[in-house]
Amino acid sequence: MPGTTDEGYAEAVRTVLGELPDLPHVPELPGRGVTAAMTGRALAVVDGLAADLQPAGWRLTDTSGVDQRRARSLLAQDLDAVEELAQGYVGTFKTQVAGPWTLAATVEKPRGDKVLSDHGARRELAQALAEGVRVHLADLRRRITGVDRWIVQVDEPALAAVSLAQVPTASGFGRHRRVDAPELSAHLEWVVAAVTEAGGEAWVHSCAPQTPWSLVAGAGVAGLSADLDVLGPADLDAFAEVLESGRSAALGVVPSTDPDPDPSDARLTERVQRWLDMLGLDPEAVGDRLVVTPTCGLAGATPGWAARAVRLSATVARNL
Template identity: 65%
Template sequence: MTLATGVGSHPGDDQRAYDEAVRLVLGELPELAYLPEVPGRGATASMTGRAMAVVAALGADLQPAGWRLTDGPGVDQRRARSLLAQDLDGLEEQAQGYAGVFKVQVAGPWTLAATVERPRGDKVLADHGARRDLAQALAEGLGDHVADVRRRLPGVERLVVQVDEPALAAVLAGRVPTASGFSRHRTVHAPEASQALEWVLRAVAEAGAEPWVHSCAGETPLDLLRGAGARGLSVDHAHLSARDHDEVATALEAGETVALGVVPSTDPADVPTDAQVTEALLRWLEMVGLDPEEVGERLVLTPSCGLAGASPAWAQRSLALLHEAATHLSG
C-alpha cells in the first residue's frame, strides 16, 4: 500500500495554528502522520530552533544574527525546549490510540552548521571542531527525543526520524556565505559530511527509529545519504536529475523508502486532480522500471517541500490530494 505524508512545516503564527495542524495531519494521514512544525510562531519554533531544543550538552541563545552557541543554555533555548514539550503534549492529547507509522523531523548537522554561529561569531561551519561537537550533540539529543516520542505514542510500532538537510548541497559546493557576505566558507569534503550524518543517523537507528534524510534542494548527493545510513530519502520529484532518478529507484529496489514530493508546497495557479497526480506517478514508475504493487508502502507521497508558505486551505487540500493519489496507487 502506497502511503502519504507531509514534509513537516505548516502555515500559521500562533498556538491555535499548531493545534489545527495536528488535527489536520491526524485526520488526513491516518497511516503516516507526523509532528507538525509551525515556524511562523517565531525563532524558537523554526527548524533551527527545534533542533537547538533537541541537542544535548551544548548551550545556545538567540542573537541579532540568529542562533549562537554559548557556554550554557540561554533563555531562548529554554523557551525552544518548553515549546517543543508543549507541542508534544498537544500531540499526545490528540493522538491517543494512534497506531500508524509516525514521523518527527529535525534539522541535520550540516544545515545546523551552516545556520548556527560559534561563540566568537561566524558560522559553526568555519570550525572543524565546532561542527563535530554540534553533530555529536545532535546525535546524543536525538536518542532522548525518540524515547520521549515513543513514551507519548505507545501504539506506534514504526517511528521515523526525518533529518532535514536543505543546506547540504551548498555546504559541499562551498556556497555558504561567511558572516561578512563577501566570501564563502570552504567546501566540506564528502567523507567528513558523511561521517557527521552517520553519527546522527546511527543514533536514530540505535534508539529504535527509522532514519530518513530530506532535502528539497537540487544537487543533494543521494548516494552519500544512503551510504551514511539513511533508510529513507525524501526528495522533490521536480528537482531530480537523471542520476537521482536512478538512485531513488535503486533505493526502492533495495527495500528502502522514498518519499517523493509530487504536489506543490504553495498554492498553485492550477490545482491538480488526484487522477493527474496518480497518472504522473505511474508514468514515473514506468520510466524507472518499477511496479507499483511491488514498491508498496516503500513509496511515500509528499508535497514538494514544507507547507509553511501555503494557505491553510491549500495545506489541507494538498494532504487530502496525496492521500487520494496514494489510495489509487494502492488499488
C-alpha cells in the same frame, strides 16, 4: 504547516491525524517565530550544547539563553498536544529534525561565523544533535505508546550548499570551503545511527537541487525524501536503488503553496507512474515503500491549501 498560534498547532495536529491515518507526523508551525522554526527546534533537541539568539541568528554560548529555553518549552508544549490528541493511535508516526550540516551552516560559533568554518565545532554539534535525537525519540516513545514504527526525517536543505562550497561567510564576500565527502557522510551516519539505536528509521529530506543523494543513500538511511522536480538523472538512480534495496522513498509532487490551476489527483498520480516507468519499477512491487508528499514544507501555504495538499497527497497515494 501554516499557523501562528498554539490553537493553530492543535488544529494542525488534528488535520494530520485525520487526513493521514497511515503516516501522521509531529507538525511544525514556524510561523510562530524563530523558536518554532527549523533551527530553533533542532537546538531545543541537541544535548549538552547551549545556544542563544543574537541579531545575526542562533549562536552557541556557554549557557542556555532565554530563547533556547523558550524553544525547549515550546517543543514540550507541542508534544503535550500531540500526546493528548494521538491517544489510542496505533501504527507508524513521523517526526523531524534539522540535520547536522544544515545546523552547521545556520548556527554561529561563540565568537561568530558559522560552525561550518570549524572542523571541531561542527563535529561537536553533530554529536550533540545525535545524542539529543536519541533522547527525543525515547521521549516520543513514552508519550505515544501505540506507535510500532517511528520515522525520523532528518531535514538537510543546506547539504547541497555545504557540499558545493556555496555557504556564505559572515562578511558575505566569501564562501566557506567545501566539506569532503567522508566527513559529510560521517556526520550524517552519527545521527542515523542514533535514530536506529533508539528503535527508529532515519529518512533524509531535502528539496534543494544538487543534493548528493548517492552519498546520503550510503550513510545507512532507511529512506530518501525529495521534490521530484529537482532530481537529476544521477539522483533518480539513487532513489531507484533505495527502493530496489527494500528502503523507502518519499516523492514531493503536490505543490507546497497555492497553485493555479489546482492539480488533479489523477494528473499527479500519472506523473508518479511515469517516473516509476522510467526507472523500470513496478508500482505493486514498491508501493509499500513509496510515499507521496508535498514538494516541500507547507508553512508558506494558506491554511486552506495546506489542508487540501495533505488530502491530495493521501489521495494520490491511494490511487497508486
